[in-house]
Amino acid sequence: MNIFLRELKANRKALIIWSVCMFLGVLSGMSKYTTYSSGGAASQALTELPHSMRALFGMGSFNVSTMSGFFAFLFSYIVLAAAIHAALLGSSIIAKEERDKTSEFLMVKPVSRTAVITSKLLAALVNIVVINVVTLLSSFFLVAAYNKGKDIFGEIAVFLLTMFIVQLIFLSLGALLSAFMKNPKASGSLATSILLGSYVISKITDLANHLDFLNILSPFKYFSYTDIVNGDGLSLVVVILTLLLIAAFSVSTYFFYRKRDLNV
Template sequence: MNLVFMELKAYRKSLIIWSICMVLGVYSGMVKYPTYSSDHAANDVLQQLPRTMRALFGMGSLNVSVMSGFFAFLFSYIVLAAAIHAGLLGSGIIAKEERDKTTEFLLVKPVSRTMVITAKLMAAMLQLVVLNALTLAASFLFVAAYNKGKDISVEIVLLFATMLIIQLIFLSLGAFLAARMQRSKTSGAVTASLLFGAYILGKITDLTHHLNVLNLLSPFKYFSTGALVDKQELSFTAVLLSLLLAVLLAAGAYYFYKKRDMNN
């Protein structure tokens, strides 16, 4: 427990900054909603945009003139930010001991490496939940302030549930790379590259349906935001497989961290 507490303390500042940025992000996104919805003129223009353009903006087939569509559109950026946080946190929390050369302090204590990873992942997961919950709360608040139509509380909760799963995937990916890579210091950069790669891949598959199989490589596409806001549906299989992916990556992190030579 001392380790969990220590990690939480070490990341306190970073979590506060991320939280503020997320809340501000939601706010600044929601402020624009009236222009999209009020006179429908903006929406008409947007509807006339070529499909590729709409896809690139992240709207796809969403109807951004109503709150559910607009929020889903905004959410695609929220989830990107949360994923970046999770990926960097996952790689950083593992790699920092070697980066700061503190392995000779921590790993000669009477704790196993398994316990070290468990404590670090627990501390990280707690941070993911806090960031998710605060962003969720901010979303409720600002949606309520601007929404004049149908209540979308269920949609919001479902969206943030998928976000938590995506956060978990990238957390595990970051931790896995930090434990696996020879030079763990660079794992943050690699995690971020993979993350952006996955994001861009998701954009590409939005443009054309021929490449949909590539969506397997992009956690951002594991959950269909469209179906979620239209039918309030969340695929149980997608949830299960995504969680399985996160667990497998985390198991890999344990495996490779135990085998690792701590050379500093």
């Protein structure tokens, strides 16, 4: 069977589960919007929270009583879930051959290692595109259902574009770790640890502005959600640098996978 189609079939069940979870995550978040936008006691209590608490919860300086500010707040959790999926997918799509003892079967096929890794990465790319599209459509539909103010579809599209880039970063990082490590089965744990560490860094810099230089270590801080809400869009320089980072991770994955000794 074609390796690309084989990988799509192998990840089909997980993709469905993750897609449903992303939809439910958006639905659960949006169902709370009426509480924040009502102007009642709950909304006032959130407004009066100290800056440190708002930053810790991901609210920052956003006005969560508006749909634009609320979606920016909700998005910090959506992108975290999508990034976890991408990191685990990137590491497992390579490591599973050694985990399941199918490396020998794969390597005796008349295809090069370059073709193998290309097929696997393309299948992984399709998976994260599906997750992104499901999240985008869910956001469009549910925001339209709850929004009583101005249209924010343009902002949502930009938010999901940043999520796609973050997904690519952690997908390529997970694949690189799996190709590089002598024990690729541990790559998923390491990739997730790095991801969670970078998320913690993003919270630390929200709390302490003098530590903003640490943002270079956290893909979650590569794009300013405040700029998106304010209609300033994305920094072209940052987009280019992140794409170069993804390219570097991907090229390194090919390099190490071609040289590694597979455990069969």
